[in-house]
Amino acid sequence: MSSPSTSGRRRTTAGGGQMARRATSTMKQASISEFFEKNKHFLGYDSVQRSIITAVKEAIDNSLDACEExxxxxxxSIELRRIPNKTDRILMIAQDNGPGIPAKSIEKVFGSLLFGSRFHTIRQTRGQQGIGITGVVMYSQLTTGKTTHVVSKIAKDATALKMDIGLDTKKxxxxxxxxxxxxxxxxxxxxxxEHGLRIEAPMKAKFQRGKKSVGQYLRMTAIVNPHATIRFHAYNEENELIDSFVSERVTDRLPRPVREIKPHPHGIEIGSLNRLLRDSSERNMRGFLRHTFSGIPxxxxxEILERSDVDQKIAPGKVTPEASxxxxxxxxxxxxMPPPTDCLSPIEDLLIKKGLEKGVDSAFVSTLTRAPGVANGNPFQVEVGxxxxxxxxxxxxxxEVLRFANRVPLMYQQGGCLLTKxxxxxxxxxxxxxxxxxxGLPKGAxxxxxxxxxxNVQFTSEAKEAVAENExxxxxxxxxxxxxxxxxKNHKKKSAQKAKTREKFELVNEILPAIATKAxxxxxxxxxxxxxxxxKIMNAVFCEDxxxxxxxxxxxxxxxxxxxxxxxxxAYxxxxxYPEKDGVEIIENELGGKREVKGIWCWKLETIPPNEEGVIRFALKGLAHNDWNSTEVFFRGAGDIIGASKIDExxxxxxxxxxxxxxxxxKEQASMIAEDAMESDQDNSGDLNELELADAMKGVLGNSIPQKLPEEIIDIHDLDNSGTLDQSEVEKAILQSNEPKEWRFDEY
Structure with a gap:
């Protein structure tokens, strides 16, 4: 006979097992669609006011990315129409002139969360996860019970394909x-x-004007996308126009195409490295490191393999966790080496200026695009206006603060955003x-x-409304x-000086001649x-540009x-x-002068006698109309020049x-890359033929020379007509193919 304590333990153990089995039997796998259906606030659908902005954002992002690619x-074109006899019901209509979506992909694009072409790529894009437009379909269905109407036309088809799409959240x-x-x-x-896409999605939403509205979102979008024409119209239940906004493109220059790059080792975590090792098809670690990552010559x-005590010939899948x-x-x-930066597509300062001048009436505009940088292995670039x-x-x-990440406006959580800080x-x-x-934020108009x-913009939350801290x-x-x-500061100083001097000059020129005439x-x-x-009275030097x-x-x-x-x-x-960039040339420059630094040209005016003027004239070739409409003038010399600033040496x-x-x-990077490329010299001839160059292009050389065939590269850069490239020719090819980048970080 069992003791009471023993039998009690058995009953407890048996009962606990039954409870565990019952609990386990009620567990179910939730699909990603079901999760977001219950947590729609993660996607930006947390209020009726914000939901319509989120829906418009997703439609705009998809259209811009598709067109640019x-x-x-x-x-x-964006239309918002209030649905009659329905409180807080709006029909969103978005139409673009993009490539359209092939018939076989429409269902996946609009009806499957996490379906997209960008999640596994490393390059600058607006969207990435493949959630956005499917989230619109889901929110529409969740709040109205209706489907989303889609019409798609691709150029090669004579007809368009239309359908109504809903979402099976379980599947x-x-x-x-x-x-x-x-x-x-x-x-x-x-x-x-000829080609394009139209979406009609009814949803529970509320239209409003003001700072956090669809109109403001589209105005901000137009500023940082000056190559786009954006039309917006909102109508009430009686089909009366209640709000509108039209922004015509101010440039025909599309953003620079971005190239996909390989991950950089400084941005890799141990779990990702283990997955890459496990899934690699490379035969050895030498090939794995060279072909999987950027920046490893x-x-x-x-050196990495020597420090890690890993054999070059071992298969990636056999690397132990300790070695990993x-x-x-x-x-x-x-x-x-730093990762390549042709994965980025900055707006560029001239186009930011065009966008700002188009969207905002102002007296002074200044814009700047910084050189690319690297943070945690991720290329980035900062632009300001x-x-x-x-x-x-x-x-x-x-x-007013305008925040953007990858050309997408950020309208919420301003105080917690790195850009605001x-x-x-x-x-x-x-x-x-x-x-x-x-x-804190300054005051003023x-x-x-x-x-x-x-x-890889790091946000503070899934809603992607604020950029996270990064030193x-x-x-x-x-x-x-x-x-x-x-x-x-220079603008305000010059404006004040000019106003004061102009007032004095006009006064002197009015009073003295009048006195002289009378006398x-x-x-x-x-x-x-x-x-x-x-x-003698004026005793000033004045600059006009x-x-x-x-x-x-x-x-x-x-x-x-x-x-x-x-x-x-x-004498000064x-x-x-001036806007110095590729394709821009100074011509008709009679006084010559010299380039001081990037974007600044210098001339010497040897002698300007009293009551006379020195004149500098030049022209810029290679810019479009409205690309440049003012210059900043500096000087070296004694005294002040009203209307110009003394250069800060x-x-x-x-x-x-x-x-x-x-x-x-x-130069150092080009030398390292050229040295790395010569490892493909299979016959030890000291030169690379087409086959050897093709092999070298699989490594870091492939990121350093724009996409060209090996025979084209040899044809352009073969200086001794040998039909091959030696190391010095490879090095020159790299330097000629890339503008020097300002990598300002010690680790590079």
Whole structure:
């Protein structure tokens, strides 16, 4: 007979097992669609006001990405129509001129969460997870019980394909109805559509105007996408227009195409490394490190394996967990190359300026695109803009902040965003903006724009409304904002000087001639030459600059005049900013001069006699109309020039040093890459033939020379006509194929 305590334990154990089995039997696998159906706030559908903005955002993002990938200038139309007799019900209609979606992919695109082409790629894109537009279908179905109507037309098809799509959340699959081919798919002008997409989704939502509205979202989108035409119309239940916004494209230049890159070792975690090792088809670790990652030349590959005590010939799948951890440690100990940055597509300062000038009425605009940087193995680039004299912003309140990540507006969680904190970290009082307490957002009729482009923007939450903390990115934002702050300070100083001098000049030129005329008349004498007297009274040197577009010659012409209203001769070095970039050339430059640093040209004006002027004229070739409409003038020399700023030699020297460092780094990287490429020299001839060059292109060389066939590369860069490339020719090919990048981080 069992003791009471023993039998009790048996009963308890048996009962516990039954309870566990019952609990286990009720467990079910939830699909990703079911999860988001119950947690729609993760996707941005947490209120009726915000839901419509989220839906429009997803439609716009898809349209812009599709158009840019297929090199189509986007034309996008958004309509919001209140559904009659339905409280808080809106029909969203989005139509674009993109490539359309092939018939076999429509169901997956609209009816399957996590279906997309970008999740496994490393390059700058707006969307990535493949959730966005399917989330719209899901939210529409969840809040109205209705399907989403889709019409798609691709160029090669004579007809468009239309269907109604719902979402089976248990299977994460589309439910399709009313599928048919149709004629008569037209655009907003009633013209036949060659290719494009139209979406009609009813949903529970609330239309509103103001800062957090669809209209504001689209205005912000237009600023950072100046190549797009965006039309927006909102209608009430009676089909009356209640709001509209039309932004025509201001440039025909599409964003630079981005290339997919391989992951960089500095951005890899142990779990990801183990997965890559397990799934690799490479035969040995040598091939695994060279072909799986960016930034690992042959020298670094050998050092990593030596430090990790891993044989080059071992298969990746046979690497032990301990060795894998050691490889990860070695990644951070060995000097690696930075990842390539052609995976980024910045807006560029000229186009940001165009977008801002189109969207905001202001007196002064300054924009800046920083050189690419790297944070945690992820390439990134910071761009900023400052508008001063914005008539839409109160002079007594805080400035307007426009935040963007990969060209997508961020409208919520402003206070918790790194981009906002970057603005708050700058001492704006020194640049002419009021900043009570010396911290926080400055006050004034101004707008500050910050754009972060990256292959992997780290957000604070799934809703992707605020950028997370990152010290390296913060430093870049601060440097960029400080530079445009200096531009604002110079602008305000010059404006004040010009206004004061102009008032004095006009006063002197009105009063003295009047006195001279009256006195000469009374005395019966000839009026004296007042120029020397006016010059003595003024005792100033004045700068006037002007940039105009020559429509016939398709040139921008710049004229800088230095007026010497002083009693002695003057001599200066005059420096002017201009948009230096690929394809832009200074011509008709009679005074010659020299390039001081990137974007600044310098001329010497040896002698400007009293009451005379020195004139500098030049033209820029290679820019489109409205790409350039003003210049910033600096000078070297004694005294002041009203309308120009004395050049800050320390800043100029720092820029020169950065350029020199960038060139040295570029040369060093080219040497490392060329050395790595020569490992493909199978016959030890000291040269690479086409087959050997093709093998070398599988390594880091492939990221360093734009996509060309090996025979094309040899044809262009074979200096000795040998039909092959030696190491020096490979090195020159790399340097000629890439602009030097300003890698400002010690680890690189």
């Amino acid at each position: 297929h090199r189509i200038l986007p034309t996008i 994460n699959a589309a439910i399709v109805s009313n599928r048919e081919r149709i004629h008569g798919f037209v655009d907003h002008n009633g013209l036949p559509v 042959m020298r670094a590959m050998k 951890q050691q490889i990860l440690t070695s990644f951070n100990e060995v000097r690696l 400052l508008i001063y004299g914005n008539s839409d912003v109160s002079a007594d309140g805080p400035i 970057g603005i708050e970290s700058v001492s704006w009082k020194g640049y002419g903006l009021d900043q009570p307490g010396g911290k 101004a707008t500050i724009l910050v754009h972060l482009a990256s292959t 390296v990115v913060m430093t870049e934002i601060r440097k960029a904002l400080q530079e445009i702050g200096r531009h604002l 000469s008349s009374l005395l019966g004498r000839t009026e004296p030459d007042l120029s020397p007297i006016i010059t 002007n940039v105009v577009w020559d429509k016939e010659a398709k040139l921008h012409r710049c004229e800088i005049k230095i007026h010497n209203y002083s009693a002695r001769p003057r 070095s005059i420096l002017a900013q 320390e800043i100029l020297i720092e820029i020169q040093k950065e350029e020199e460092r960038a060139l040295e780094v570029a």
